[in-house]
Amino acid sequence: MVEAINLALDHAMKKDPDVVLLGEDIGVNGGVFRATQGLRDKYGLKRVMDTPLAETLIAGISVGMAAQGLKPVAEIQFMGFIFPAMEQLICHAARMRNRTRGRLTSPMVVRAPFGGGIHAPEHHSESTEALFAHIPGLRVVIPSSPVRAYGLLRSAINEPDPVLFLEPKRIYRAVKQEVSENTALLPLDKCFTLKEGNDLTLISWGASVSETLQASKTLEQYGVSVEVIDVATIKPLDMETILTSVRKTGRCVIIHEACRSFGVGAEIAAEIACEALMDLKAPIERVTGYDTTMPYYRMEDHYLPQPDDIIKASLKTLAYH
The missing domain is CATH 3.40.50.920 (Rossmann fold)
Incomplete structure (x- = not known):
């Protein structure tokens, strides 16, 4: 799954120059789980940006980028660290279309590894998807296989409204499937x-x-x-x-x-x-x-x-x- 996510980001960035990535350690290190490995070398510092350890900043900058025509894909290192970003996601990203009566939208994706099963320390294994499912204007998407991770992430990046894309990290490397640039995009909002x-x-x-x-x-x-x-x-x-x-x-x-x-x-x-x-x-x-x-x-x-x-x-x- 982690390789499928990397491919989805790569193919989306190749197709659309407005797609940019930001997050903690996603550039030089390729992220904690290496989901963005190699993308900074391929697309440069302006499109794959390492940020400070500041989730509020990551979400806030993403809202601003999205409102001005870019398509940011932000990574929160673990879902347990997402709480400082909630004010931006709930009060701004999710409300942008309603607040501006459709003049502005928030075409942004926030990726976050979530769930248990990897013997992690505290704050690294939360499954708090219900908190965000309660928020009008915010999509919550959770893949369960490499093919669905690829197809759903590509569709999420194309979505004009904000998407929280939660990645179950205990199956990052537990399931194998064939994924390529020709793998189909999958519809959101469907079981x-x-x-x-x-x-x-x-x-x-x-x-x-x-x-x-x-x-x-x-x-x-x-x-x-x-x-x-x-x-x-x-x-x-x-x-x-x-x-x-x-x-x-x-x-x-x-x-x-x-x-x-x-x-x-x-x-x-x-x-x-x-x-x-x-x-x-x-x-x-x-x-x-x-x-x-x-x-x-x-x-x-x-x-x-x-x-x-x-x-x-x-x-x-x-x-x-």
């Missing part, structure tokens, strides 16, 4: 049906899609026909795809590694209950992280949803009559 089935719908996004797919294979060995949906864009939600699947299967499990309370999974469950209650054959199950700070590495696997957790919740909903 992807990764596997079709009739008995049960599994819904997830980001790194947890990997465990969800693993669980689906085991369930199929039990004779269960499983449909797997990758939400991909959590704001705005493509509820049409989700509702179509749940109306077909009648049973649903939602999986995410963020805290359980007030999360995106709760919003999806509420929408299903509102729009497809009479199609449900069992209560909706959620497999999530806990309402605690992400623990240090010894407890990470206990915190993160595992395939066995998903299988257990799936069997529970399948057994309900």
